[in-house]
Amino acid sequence: MEAQKDNRTELLRQIKDEVVDFKESPLYGERVANKVHPVIGEGNHYAEIMFVGEAPGKTEAETGRPFAGQAGKVLDELLASIGIPRKDVYITNVVKDRPPMNRDPLPQEIALYAGFLDRQIEIIQPKVIVLLGRHSMKYIMEKFGLEAQLTSISRMHGQIFLANASYGEIKIVPMFHPAAALYNPDLKAEMQKDFKILREMEK
Ligand code: URA
Numbered sequence: 132m133e134a135q136k137d138n139r140t141e142l143l144r145q146i147k148d149e150v151v152d153f154k155e156s157p158l159y160g161e162r163v164a165n166k167v168h169p170v171i172g173e174g175n176h177y178a179e180i181m182f183v184g185e186a187p188g189k190t191e192a193e194t195g196r197p198f199a200g201q202a203g204k205v206l207d208e209l210l211a212s213i214g215i216p217r218k219d220v221y222i223t224n225v226v227k228d229r230p231p232m233n234r235d236p237l238p239q240e241i242a243l244y245a246g247f248l249d250r251q252i253e254i255i256q257p258k259v260i261v262l263l264g265r266h267s268m269k270y271i272m273e274k275f276g277l278e279a280q281l282t283s284i285s286r287m288h289g290q291i292f293l294a295n296a297s298y299g300e301i302k303i304v305p306m307f308h309p310a311a312a313l314y315n316p317d318l319k320a321e322m323q324k325d326f327k328i329l330r331e332m333e334k
Contacts, residue, residue: 139176142254146247147171150227156243158228168195172223172251180215180329181257182206183248183267184308186226186236197222198309205309205319206263212323213330221255223248225267241270249274256298259332264308271303284308289325291332304328 150169153159162169170187173196182198190200198206210217226236226244248270252260262268265284272281275294281287284305292303304325312319 139254143171143176143251146250146254150244150247153227156228156240158226158230158240161231162192162228165192167192167229169227170195170197170224170229171227171247172197172221174217174221175219176221176255178219178221178255178257179333180220180259180261181252181255182220182222182261182263183271184222184224184263185266186224186240187229188233189229192229197224201313202308202310205312205322209309209322209326213326215329215333221251221257223251225270236266241266245270245274253297256296257301258299259302259304259329261329262303262305264310268305272305275301275303277303288321289328291328302332 150171153169170191184197187197188200188202190203191197197203206222207217210220225248226240227247228244230236230240260271262271268284268287269281272278272292275292275296277292277294280292284307287305288307290305292305294301294303306325307318307322309322312322
């Protein structure tokens, strides 16, 4: 167990190396041409809570860090509102390279990168996976056999779905994407309410 525990950083580093060298991806050329970075994920390798966003935006690709821009500020505020330090959770995306012009990731890009996320989940073994946005929601709900319960994010946000991961039972919680609060500030209160669920689950 300890050996496996100590292995996490190395296994995550392997993923990083593979993504950095992921020339098969159509987004790789964009990355090189724009002199930006892939965004693998960051946080506690033993986190109980993993956040899964969609794909890096401009600031994320420039810094190589997930949720480092405006949407990240909202995420930081939401975490602060429930007293969970960002360094205690793990934050990543389904797609690890920035799609051009901030467009949504394409289904084939999600399919191409999803294996990295699958491995991150297996390594970190979070008890709770928070889905930020509809693409990560669709991918993870389908991955865990919950596709029959997929509806819109406005219906699903803040609900807890139980699923079986290879390492035990987990909770999956879809939430509004933090960027939504930038366009619709009224959603902030709803998001704060949803985040309180995470604090309750920590107890
Ligand atoms: N939006 C995402 O989905 N992920 C990020 O890392 C930043 C913005």
